[in-house]
Amino acid sequence: MAEQSQYAELVRQVSAVGVVKRGLSRMLPAECPAGPAAVLHLLDRHGEMQLIRLAELLAIDTSVTSRHVSHVAERGWIERSTDPCDRRSRILRLTPAGKELLDRLAEHCTDALARALDDWSDDDVGQLNAMLARLRGSFSGPGPGPRHPEVTRTPA
Amino acid sequence: MAEQSQYAELVRQVSAVGVVKRGLSRMLPAECPAGPAAVLHLLDRHGEMQLIRLAELLAIDTSVTSRHVSHVAERGWIERSTDPCDRRSRILRLTPAGKELLDRLAEHCTDALARALDDWSDDDVGQLNAMLARLRGSFSGPGPGPRHPEVTRTPA
DNA sequence: TATTGTTATACTCTATAACTATA
DNA sequence: TATAGTTATAGAGTATAACAATA
Numbered sequence: 568m569a570e571q572s573q574y575a576e577l578v579r580q581v582s583a584v585g586v587v588k589r590g591l592s593r594m595l596p597a598e599c600p601a602g603p604a605a606v607l608h609l610l611d612r613h614g615e616m617q618l619i620r621l622a623e624l625l626a627i628d629t630s631v632t633s634r635h636v637s638h639v640a641e642r643g644w645i646e647r648s649t650d651p652c653d654r655r656s657r658i659l660r661l662t663p664a665g666k667e668l669l670d671r672l673a674e675h676c677t678d679a680l681a682r683a684l685d686d687w688s689d690d691d692v693g694q695l696n697a698m699l700a701r702l703r704g705s706f707s708g709p710g711p712g713p714r715h716p717e718v719t720r721t722p723a
Numbered sequence: 724m725a726e727q728s729q730y731a732e733l734v735r736q737v738s739a740v741g742v743v744k745r746g747l748s749r750m751l752p753a754e755c756p757a758g759p760a761a762v763l764h765l766l767d768r769h770g771e772m773q774l775i776r777l778a779e780l781l782a783i784d785t786s787v788t789s790r791h792v793s794h795v796a797e798r799g800w801i802e803r804s805t806d807p808c809d810r811r812s813r814i815l816r817l818t819p820a821g822k823e824l825l826d827r828l829a830e831h832c833t834d835a836l837a838r839a840l841d842d843w844s845d846d847d848v849g850q851l852n853a854m855l856a857r858l859r860g861s862f863s864g865p866g867p868g869p870r871h872p873e874v875t876r877t878p879a
Numbered sequence: 880t881a882t883t884g885t886t887a888t889a890c891t892c893t894a895t896a897a898c899t900a901t902a
Numbered sequence: 903t904a905t906a907g908t909t910a911t912a913g914a915g916t917a918t919a920a921c922a923a924t925a
Contacts, residue, residue: 569837569840569843569844569845569847569848569849570845571829571833573845573848573849573852574832574833574836574837574840574848575764575829575832575833576848576852577836577848577851577852578747578764578832578836579761579764580851580852580855580856580859581740581743581744581747581855582744582747582757582761583781583782583855583859584737584740584744584855584858584859585782585783585892585893586782586783586859586862586863587737587858587859587862588737588738588740589893589894590862591734591737591738592914600913600914600915601738601914601915602914602915602916605735605738608731608734608735617883617884618883618884618885619882619883619884625739626739626741626742627741627742627915627916627917628916628917628918629883629884629885630884630885630886630916630917630918630919631915631916631917632884633884633885633886634885634886634915635915636884637885653882653883653924653925654883654923654924654925655882655883655884655923655924655925656882656883656884656924657883657884673727673731676730676731676734677727677730677731680730680733680734681725681730683861683862684725684730684861686861687725687861688725689725689726689729691725691854692725692729692730692732692733693725693729694850694854695733695736695854695855695858696729696732696733696736698847698850698851698854699736699737699739699740699851700736702740702743702851703736703739703740703742703743705839705840705842705843706742706743706746706839707742741915741916745916745917748891756890756891756892757891757892758891758892758893773906773907774906774907775905775906775907783892783893783894784893784894784895785906785907785908786893786894786895786896786907786908786909786910787892787893787894788907789906789907789908789909790892790908790909791892792907793908806906809901809902809905809906810900810901810902811900811901811902811905811906811907812901812905812906812907813906813907
């Protein structure tokens with residue numbers, strides 16, 4: 568159990584991760600922004616899957632996932648085939664073109680990250696990855712609690 | 724210097740921090756979303772300052788900062804007084820009402836975080852904070868490199 | 880009736896660019 | 903001319919709700 572000042576600092580640090588995200592986004596081509604890129608990455612890493620599972624891995628709503636998926640499907644980077652076992656669902660699979668794009672992005676991002684993080688050891692990055700994964704786990708668990716209650720509002 | 728697989732994982736982890744950010748946002752009242760809340764927090768922590776300095780601390784554009792500041796100023800949580808030394812700039816200062824709101828938010832968030840992170844030690848949180856700060860530093864430095872170049876685009 | 884996926888709508892956060900007022 | 907701040911516009915990302923098709 569940590570102290571309150573640590574929590575406040577954590578909230579600030581998490582908010583400020585936005586700068587890093589935007590930095591990473593700028594490495595991506597306009598045609599394939601961060602959301603769609605994450606779709607390609609997960610399909611490559613975990614293999615073909617249904618949309619609902621993809622949404623779980625992305626930790627976002629299925630409606631949003633559906634749009635990202637449409638984006639990459641329209642460009643031929645993935646294909647959607649109807650599941651013969653359950654014709655409601657569609658199987659999402661990376662195409663060779665998608666794999667090519669992904670490899671190109673990975674290479675490009677690696678170069679840029681290697682420059683930005685040249686003083687980070689492999690172990691440093693591994694530790695940060697582990698802590699972020701743990702943080703996410705702590706938040707997806709029983710839920711972070713209810714929405715903030717009543718606020719004494721100053722009239723607009 | 725870390726390996727490529729670690730970088731790829733880092734990109735995913737950073738993207739996925741969004742879940743945590745949204746979890747934190749849900750703790751906030753509708754009247755004071757995350758952006759404005761960060762303004763209050765920084766003014767409390769660093770004392771009165773100009774908008775341009777606030778934008779630096781938030782690591783966002785001054786135009787965006789200006790809107791967040793207007794949001795909290797309209798609700799009486801901060802006051803903007805013209806700097807007598809330089810009448811172009813305005814001094815931003817937390818009001819007692821703003822301080823009250825902030826304390827209420829801090830208490831509420833601390834409770835929720837204490838529940839979500841009950842198995843994190845003070846040291847764990849401190850380490851994560853330090854690594855996130857370092858990560859941000861690595862990205863604000865000489866710049867993460869140029870935008871992604873040409874993409875062999877599949878016709879839409 | 881429940882589930883998979885899609886679409887419509889709205890909100891937050893952000894950047895770029897054009898503008899005002901002051902230095 | 904340059905700087906502090908504001909506003910207009912646009913884009914990415916998200917959630918909620920309503921909907922279609924299938925189970």
